[in-house]
Ligand SMILES: NC(=O)c1ccc[n+]([C@@H]2O[C@H](COP(=O)([O-])OP(=O)(O)OC[C@H]3O[C@@H](n4cnc5c(N)ncnc54)[C@H](O)[C@@H]3O)[C@@H](O)[C@H]2O)c1
């Protein structure tokens with residue numbers, strides 16, 4: 603594969619940035635990659651493992667002369683970091699982000715990007731419960747979706763170039779309107795994470811059980827919940843605070859359905875339960891038949907099983 607951006611700057615050096623770095627190196631997508639993270643400990647850890655060609659001590663130095671700047675930091679700090687880098691961006695450069703929420707990022711980052719710089723928001727729909735510079739691996743994005751949500755009027759060449767870049771990282775790329783993205787992800791990712799956090803919290807409340815049986819006899823379903831509930835607290839706090847409306851809308855519908863199922867159990871309405879489970883099984887089968895089960899265990903996670 604050939605070089606797409608001469609110089610790429612990764613701001614934030616965690617799971618997503620480090621996976622992007624290893625995938626860029628695997629496929630030769632950039633000539634030089636600079637990196638910056640807020641904490642000196644993270645920058646030192648990155649230097650130790652050879653993450654980035656050059657780890658900078660200031661964000662201004664990292665973005666200087668970069669053709670692509672990637673904000674790979676929690677959604678809640680995107681605006682503040684954009685304000686810091688704005689004056690140092692090279693005219694003609696592209697700024698993108700990998701945040702799990704898109705409308706909030708557009709509103710908070712957009713105003714700090716100079717007219718001469720393109721801003722193309724993005725979201726790789728791929729991740730694990732791990733975080734930090736050591737957690738990345740080159741295969742993370744292979745055959746996973748990356749959603750780009752360029753606001754109206756965004757330079758088409760900049761969008762096409764970023765699309766080629768994500769395809770080079772292994773992803774399938776789709777463009778989507780930001781509000782629609784946030785609603786879809788509230789259903790497929792954000793609400794399910796909250797439900798997993800809650801279920802593990804409930805088990806933890808039953809302390810006498812947690813200490814022994816819940817751990818010893820935990821079935822596959824509960825283990826999956828504990829994996830998801832081990833995800834980074836800062837990242838997920840910010841997701842819920844910035845995708846408030848869509849998440850509350852989906853949680854409202856979720857509780858309505860939950861109450862209906864609860865009632866069916868209490869009243870012994872087996873037909874309701876059976877119909878409901880038949881419908882949900884058909885959805886799962888549809889996903890598998892469409893070849894969309896990219897989240898199956900170890901899919902795209904060849905090097906680092908989670
Ligand atoms: N983890 C996932 O599964 C996943 C998947 C897709 C997208 N995302 C999104 O990607 C972004 C990064 O997530 P991650 O999983 O790589 O997180 P991470 O916790 O692994 O890494 C975040 C990095 O940002 C740095 N950072 C935090 N605040 C900063 C600041 N003010 N200035 C500079 N650096 C700062 C941290 O030091 C760390 O290096 C988030 O917006 C998240 O919503 C995450």
Ligand SMILES: O=C(O)C(=O)C[C@]1(C(=O)O)C=C[C@@H](O)C=C1
Pocket residue numbers: 701702726727728729730731790791792830
């Ligand atoms: O596989 C996981 O651990 C994830 O939670 C990854 C996951 C998801 O919900 O699918 C989480 C948040 C991101 O914005 C994208 C991907």
